[in-house]
Amino acid sequence: MTDCSEHQGKWSITFGVNDADAVDQLLRSLPNWFGIEASNRAYVESARTLPTYFAREANSAADSEPVGVLLAQRHFPEAAEIHLMAVAPALHRHGVGRALVQALEAHLVADGCKLLQVKTLGPSHPDEGYKLTRQFYASMGFLPVEETFDLWDAQNPCLILVKPLAQPAGSDGTAFARTTFP
Ligand SMILES: CC(C)(COP(=O)(O)OP(=O)(O)OC[C@H]1O[C@@H](n2cnc3c(N)ncnc32)[C@H](O)[C@@H]1OP(=O)(O)O)[C@@H](O)C(=O)NCCC(=O)NCCS
Numbered sequence: 001m002t003d004c005s006e007h008q009g010k011w012s013i014t015f016g017v018n019d020a021d022a023v024d025q026l027l028r029s030l031p032n033w034f035g036i037e038a039s040n041r042a043y044v045e046s047a048r049t050l051p052t053y054f055a056r057e058a059n060s061a062a063d064s065e066p067v068g069v070l071l072a073q074r075h076f077p078e079a080a081e082i083h084l085m086a087v088a089p090a091l092h093r094h095g096v097g098r099a100l101v102q103a104l105e106a107h108l109v110a111d112g113c114k115l116l117q118v119k120t121l122g123p124s125h126p127d128e129g130y131k132l133t134r135q136f137y138a139s140m141g142f143l144p145v146e147e148t149f150d151l152w153d154a155q156n157p158c159l160i161l162v163k164p165l166a167q168p169a170g171s172d173g174t175a176f177a178r179t180t181f182p
Contacts, residue, residue, distance in 0.1 A: 005062075006103055006106075009058070009095065009099065010057065010058050010094070010095065010099075011055045011056070011057065011058060011067075011068075011095065011096055011099040012055070012056050012057070012058045012060070013053055013054070013055055013099055013100060013103040014053070014054045014055075014056065014062070014066075015051070015052070015053050015103065015107070016051075016052070017052065017054070018047060018048055018049065018050075018052050019047070019052070019054070019066075020044050020045070020047040020048045022054065022065065022066050022069065023043065023044055023047035023052075023069050023071070023084070023086070024040070024044045024047075025065070026066070026068070026069050026086040026087075026088060027040045027043060027044070027086055028040075029086075029088055029089055030086055030089060032129045033086070033129050033130070033133070034086070043071075043083075043084050046071060046083060046084070047069075047071055047084075050071040050072060050073060050083055051071070051072045051073075051074070052069065052070070052071055052072075053069065053070040053071075053072070053100050053103050053104055054066035054068070054069055055067050055068035055069070055087070055096045055099055055100055067087065067088045067091050067096055068085070068086065068087035068088065068091070068096040068097065068099075068100055069084065069085070069086050069100075070082060070084070070085050070100040070101065070103075070104055071083040071084040071085075072104050074113070077112060077113065078112075078113060078114045078115060079113065079114070079115045079116075079117065080104075080108050080113050080115070080116050080117075081116070081117045081118065081119075082101070082104070082116065082117070082118040085097060085100065085101075085118075087100075092132075097136055097140075098140065101140050104116075105165060108165055109165050109166065109167065113165060114164065114165055114167065115162055115163070115164060115165065116142075116162065116163045116165055117145075117160060117161065117162045117163075118137055118142060118160075118161050119151070119158050119159065119160055119161070120133050120134060120137065120158075120159050120161070121133070121156060121157065121158070121159065122147035122148075122157030122158060122159035123147065123157075123159065124147060124157045125155075125156065125157055134159065137161050140163070141163050142161035142162065142163045143161060143162055143163065144159060144160075144161055145160045145161065145162050146159075146160045147159045147160075148160065
């Protein structure tokens with residue numbers, strides 16, 4: 001995996017550098033969303049290998065603490081998943097999450113991927129924080145497919161959302177420079 005960075009307005013998005021400790025820090029800053037220690041450990045472990053996008057303030061040093069992270073998974077050539085997103089709470093609603101999703105989507109589209117999914121806590125759960133999370137994904141163009149009570153557990157309904165990735169008009173996506181994506 002190569003290291004590359006792109007500027008999305010105020011935010012600089014870096015792709016290709018894994019940093020499990022930074023992911024751990026971001027999860028710990030969001031106890032209302034990430035309060036289950038075993039799940040957090042699994043996320044941190046997955047951060048050692050999954051394709052990773054970090055957001056930093058555009059003018060900050062490359063080794064400064066990231067303010068947001070997105071971990072991605074490519075299940076098939078046609079389909080990918082957002083495995084984890086976390087943005088530092090002080091910066092919610094400042095466009096960090098949007099910049100991370102846009103960076104991932106640009107790579108996926110350039111690599112011919114057609115569908116992006118994400119799983120989050122479903123609407124039958126009363127949690128107010130995840131209500132905002134669902135609003136974020138809806139705003140990013142994700143559509144609800146199913147709320148299932150079998151995937152996680154009965155207390156944690158899982159909402160599956162998908163987003164068809166825009167393909168360049170008159171092309172199958174290969175007209176773009178191909179980006180290596182594991
Ligand atoms: C969900 C999360 C990643 C979104 O990142 P963010 O940087 O706060 O989101 P953005 O500022 O890029 O929001 C983009 C758009 O989403 C929508 N949105 C985001 N947060 C919203 C909120 N709290 N209420 C309503 N709409 C919201 C808005 O349309 C927003 O655009 P706008 O501000 O121009 O109106 C972030 O809030 C977060 O880390 N939440 C806690 C952890 C979490 O939920 N992770 C995902 C678990 S599946």
